[in-house]
Amino acid sequence: MSDQNPVFIPGPTNIPDRLRRAMQVQTRDHRAPDFVETLAPVLEGVKKVLNTTDGRVVTFPSTGTGGWEAAVSNTLSPGDKVLVARYGMFSHRWIDLCQRHGLDVQIIETAWGAGAPADRFEEALRADTDYRIKAVLVTHNETATGVLSNIASVRAAMQAAGHPALLFVDAVSSLASVPFHMDEWGVDIVVSGSQKGFMLTTGMAILGVSPKALAAMQTARLPRTFFDFRDMMGANAKGGFPYTPPLQLIYGLSESLNMLFEEGLDNVYARHYRLAEGVRRAVDAWGLKLVAQSPDLYSDTVSAIYVPDGFDSNKLTDHAFHAYGVSFGIGLGEMNGRAFRIGHLGSLTDVMVLSGLATIEMAMADLNYPIRLGSGVAAAQEYFRQPARPAAKSAA
Ligand SMILES: *Cc1c(COP(=O)(O)O)cnc(C)c1O
Numbered sequence: 001m002s003d004q005n006p007v008f009i010p011g012p013t014n015i016p017d018r019l020r021r022a023m024q025v026q027t028r029d030h031r032a033p034d035f036v037e038t039l040a041p042v043l044e045g046v047k048k049v050l051n052t053t054d055g056r057v058v059t060f061p062s063t064g065t066g067g068w069e070a071a072v073s074n075t076l077s078p079g080d081k082v083l084v085a086r087y088g089m090f091s092h093r094w095i096d097l098c099q100r101h102g103l104d105v106q107i108i109e110t111a112w113g114a115g116a117p118a119d120r121f122e123e124a125l126r127a128d129t130d131y132r133i134k135a136v137l138v139t140h141n142e143t144a145t146g147v148l149s150n151i152a153s154v155r156a157a158m159q160a161a162g163h164p165a166l167l168f169v170d171a172v173s174s175l176a177s178v179p180f181h182m183d184e185w186g187v188d189i190v191v192s193g194s195q196k197g198f199m200l201t202t203g204m205a206i207l208g209v210s211p212k213a214l215a216a217m218q219t220a221r222l223p224r225t226f227f228d229f230r231d232m233m234g235a236n237a238k239g240g241f242p243y244t245p246p247l248q249l250i251y252g253l254s255e256s257l258n259m260l261f262e263e264g265l266d267n268v269y270a271r272h273y274r275l276a277e278g279v280r281r282a283v284d285a286w287g288l289k290l291v292a293q294s295p296d297l298y299s300d301t302v303s304a305i306y307v308p309d310g311f312d313s314n315k316l317t318d319h320a321f322h323a324y325g326v327s328f329g330i331g332l333g334e335m336n337g338r339a340f341r342i343g344h345l346g347s348l349t350d351v352m353v354l355s356g357l358a359t360i361e362m363a364m365a366d367l368n369y370p371i372r373l374g375s376g377v378a379a380a381q382e383y384f385r386q387p388a389r390p391a392a393k394s395a396a
Helices: 017-022 035-050 064-075 089-100 118-127 151-160 211-217 229-237 247-263 265-286 313-324 350-366 375-384
Strands: 056-061 081-086 104-109 133-139 166-170 189-193 204-209 302-306 339-343
Touching: 017 247, 035 056, 035 204, 035 229, 035 247, 056 064, 056 229, 056 247, 064 089, 064 133, 064 166, 064 189, 064 204, 064 211, 081 089, 081 118, 089 104, 089 133, 089 166, 104 118, 118 133, 118 151, 133 151, 151 166, 166 211, 204 247, 211 229, 247 265, 265 302, 265 350, 265 375, 313 339, 313 350, 339 350, 350 375
Parallel strands: 081 104, 081 133, 133 166, 166 189
Antiparallel strands: 056 204, 189 204, 302 339
16 A cells, blocks of 8 residues: 555544654753753644633643543542533543543433534533532544534533533644634633644644643542643643653644644634535535534534445445555444545645545445546535635645
8 A cells, every 4th residue: 555645534644744854853851951942832832723821731642532531630539520412432432531530421412413512511501500510521523423513602501501610622633723712712621632633643642721720630639640730730840741751742743833833823724624625515416415414513624424325334445445545534433334534634735635535436436336436526626726715735
């Protein structure tokens, strides 16, 4: 299989050459006096992507899953209640993590393909008159279904209910690809990772933490050692790390931020919308349906697409891999066999997306899907070639 072919999975994403080079650095001493010059600007840069002035940024050698654990274990105590809606594989896994940490998880079951139900959150919070719910957990971009939820509406629901719970947001597959407004949305902890919108290798959890979450940390009793914010923030403040830092990833994140700021965050977001819209035009031309239930929920980083009745999406993704050497996202959980996913985040251009559409179209034609070869590509071409669209200059 050629490694020239991009992957169309929603993370880990394609790593631009510039970032591969940036991560190729020789060992340096993290106890040397100049380590602070490497780390501090990176943490500041992430704050810009989060749109926070009040929040603090912490990173761990870990992944998004570790970020979930850090969020929960630093702020909550055994038996604490958390409120969360389940509408896909990632919200499900965060629920599972909370349960295994001995939290009392109040789950709002929600259709896969729907988003965070602000109205039902409000109802549950209003009913919680003695404030037993300590945190509301929301998956911003449900990578299993291609649904982007409205975090502002969840915060508005919490305000309408006059409830003091913390708001935790999983932005693993949205941050640095779609706008995020930590302060404006009143997000107390946001969790992300290095290998999706930041276009890096896997291995770093990236979190933003509000002053309110920091205050909750003082009384939280869940055990934590490796992920203790206090150790990390204390060491970072002195220019250090509580253990060996993932130096190559810190260099990579520094360069990733340079790339994002050079392109301009607004242009990055416009590019993701544009790529996603090209994919959606193709899906429409094929006569297929997105898992996301309505346009307001469409994710600009991943599209989950139902295969027609009687077809198996696993056979499709397997065939695309074996016949053409290209990876697409499989259907996860409830969607297994029923939907495949096209990841369109990170280092991608219009032309790269066209190659992915052409490939999956060939795979569908090979398996006798009722689609017309070339129809999806043509629809995306028509969309991409319009001169009025935002410039196609990219981060690739
Ligand atoms: C990828 C992903 C995760 C898990 O992150 P890992 O880095 O694989 O641990 C969590 N949430 C969402 C929404 C994701 O897309």
